[in-house]
Each structure stands twice: as C-alpha cells, then as structure tokens.
Amino acid sequence: EGVGCQEFTLIKLRVLEPFPKNLKEFEGKPVHLVAATLRPETMYGQTNCWVHPDIEYIAFETKSNDIFICTKRSARNMAYQEFTKDIGSCNTLKELTGQDLLGAALKAPLSFYSKIYTLPMLTIREDKGTGVVTSVPSDSPDDFAALNDLKKKPALRAKYFLSDDMVLPFEPIPIINVPGFGNLSASVICEKLKINSQNDREKLQEAKEMVYLKGFYDGIMEIGEFKGKKVQDIKKLLQKQLLATNQAVLYYE
Ligand code: A2H
Numbered sequence: 001e002g003v004g005c006q007e008f009t010l011i012k013l014r015v016l017e018p019f020p021k022n023l024k025e026f027e028g029k030p031v032h033l034v035a036a037t038l039r040p041e042t043m044y045g046q047t048n049c050w051v052h053p054d055i056e057y058i059a060f061e062t063k064s065n066d067i068f069i070c071t072k073r074s075a076r077n078m079a080y081q082e083f084t085k086d087i088g089s090c091n092t093l094k095e096l097t098g099q100d101l102l103g104a105a106l107k108a109p110l111s112f113y114s115k116i117y118t119l120p121m122l123t124i125r126e127d128k129g130t131g132v133v134t135s136v137p138s139d140s141p142d143d144f145a146a147l148n149d150l151k152k153k154p155a156l157r158a159k160y161f162l163s164d165d166m167v168l169p170f171e172p173i174p175i176i177n178v179p180g181f182g183n184l185s186a187s188v189i190c191e192k193l194k195i196n197s198q199n200d201r202e203k204l205q206e207a208k209e210m211v212y213l214k215g216f217y218d219g220i221m222e223i224g225e226f227k228g229k230k231v232q233d234i235k236k237l238l239q240k241q242l243l244a245t246n247q248a249v250l251y252y253e
Pocket of ligand 1: 006036037038039042123124125126127128129130131132133134135136139140141143208
C-alpha cells in the first residue's frame with residue numbers, strides 16, 4: 001500500500017432532496033457522494049453510505065458539471081486524472097465535515113433500496129480512497145459490524161441526530177452465494193467470530209481474510225442480470241456497465 005497503483009470504482013451516490021442544511025445552496029444540482037469500492041458486483045446490496053463525522057470533505061465541480069463530495073486529498077488526485085476543467089485544480093465549491101453530510105438521503109446505483117442514508121463509520125481512513133464508503137453489510141464484515149452498532153445503540157443514533165427510519169429498516173440483502181458461508185457471508189462470519197462492534201479490528205481483519213478471496217473466486221451471483229454467474233467472470237462487465245451509464249467513474253491512487 002502507498003506505492004504502485006490501485007484502481008477503484010467510484011460509485012456516484014446522488015444526493016436527494018431535501019438537501020441537508022450545509023448543502024442547501026446546491027439544491028437542484030447533481031450532487032454526488034463518491035464512494036471508492038473494489039467490489040462493484042456487490043452494489044445490489046447497498047443499504048447506506050458511510051462517512052467519518054470528523055474528517056474534512058470538499059464539494060467540487062467536475063468538467064461535466066457534476067458536484068462531487070470526497071476528501072480534499074482524493075479531490076486533488078482527481079484533478080490530475082482529468083476530472084476537472086483545469087488540470088491540477090479542483091475548483092473547490094465548499095468545505096464540509098462528515099458531520100454535515102450525516103442523514104443525507106441518497107440514490108445508489110443498482111441498490112435494492114430506492115433511497116438510502118448517509119451514516120457515520122468511525123474506522124474510515126482519511127488517507128485511502130475518497131473517505132466515502134458505500135455499505136454492503138451482506139458481504140463486508142466492516143459494514144455489517146458498523147450498521148449493527150447503529151441498530152443496537154439508540155444513543156449512538158441520537159448522538160448523530162439520526163432518526164430510526166434512516167437505520168432500522170435496512171436489512172442486509174442476499175446477493176452473492178459464497179460456498180461454505182451462504183448468501184449473507186458477512187453476517188455469518190461476524191457471528192462465528194463473535195464480532196461485537198466496528199472496533200473489533202483484529203477479528204474483523206480475520207473475518208475479511210476468510211471471506212474475501214473465497215467470495216471472489218467461488219462466489220455466485222444470486223441477483224441481477226448476471227444471476228447464476230461467477231463473480232470473477234462478471235465483475236469487469238458490471239463495472240463497465242456502471243461506467244457506461246455514468247453511474248460510476250474510475251479512480252487511481
Ligand atoms: B469495499 P483496500 Cl462488499 N476507509 O467496498 C476504510 N475503508 C475503506 C475506505 C476508507 N477510506 N475506502 C474504501 N474502503 C473499503 C464494498 C466491499 C469492500 C465489500 C467487501 C469488502 C470490501 C462495500 N463496502 O473491502 O484496503 C471499501 O469497501 C474489503 C477490504 O484498498 C473498499 O471496497 O483493499 C475497500 O475498503 C478498499 O480497501
């Protein structure tokens with residue numbers, strides 16, 4: 001990590017009206033939280049989007065007049081990857097904190113849910129991807145543990161001014177069958193390893209190692225137009241479709 005070049009698919013999560021207070025000035029415009037993922041084939045299972053409440057984000061305008069929200073660091077990288085009108089300049093429209101984004105309603109490409117919400121994850125790193133992570137609790141142990149924390153702890157929801165309807169109705173969706181773990185692999189592994197919160201870092205690392213490669217090599221799609229096909233055979237195809245329909249862009253770091 002830190003060297004070489006990793007390709008991320010940036011998923012465009014469109015902010016829906018009514019915009020949160022600190023985005024009101026952009027209402028009516030195509031504003032997107034852009035989430036970096038390595039798993040575009042899991043987008044059917046999105047239940048929410050994660051930001052870190054205390055990280056700083058910016059809103060900037062792309063050359064196709066979209067407004068993207070991500071960390072300043074990633075926006076700078078994007079400015080050198082032809083995302084903006086002037087190479088190297090990211091045309092910052094506004095500085096924000098994660099806190100400002102919490103509770104924002106979003107339209108997420110391919111998601112089973114037509115509207116999802118922006119929620120806090122305290123383990124998001126400032127120095128990776130865009131600082132925005134889309135949540136797929138069926139297949140990501142980190143996402144499963146963090147969503148469960150919010151579901152189990154009313155005080156945690158209250159602390160971030162989140163209403164119950166932004167959290168409680170969102171159940172993991174079975175989207176990929178991983179032999180040995182079934183079609184809700186992240187919840188199965190979190191239960192098996194007795195993971196109690198997003199802060200169980202060591203156990204979560206172990207959980208990820210156990211399901212990640214297996215999901216990639218042996219996973220079978222259970223939903224969508226590639227139902228019945230192997231994940232490794234359709235991952236690129238699905239990514240291409242998201243790019244062609246302007247629901248995602250490629251980002252390198
Ligand atoms: B993945 P790698 Cl279903 N901080 O997307 C913490 N985590 C971040 C991040 C950040 N700044 N930026 C991206 N990520 C997450 C889907 C997914 C992911 C599934 C299963 C596993 C998985 C849905 N969340 O990642 O260290 C994003 O979550 C397992 C590692 O560069 C991204 O892909 O390998 C992944 O971590 C990139 O992490």
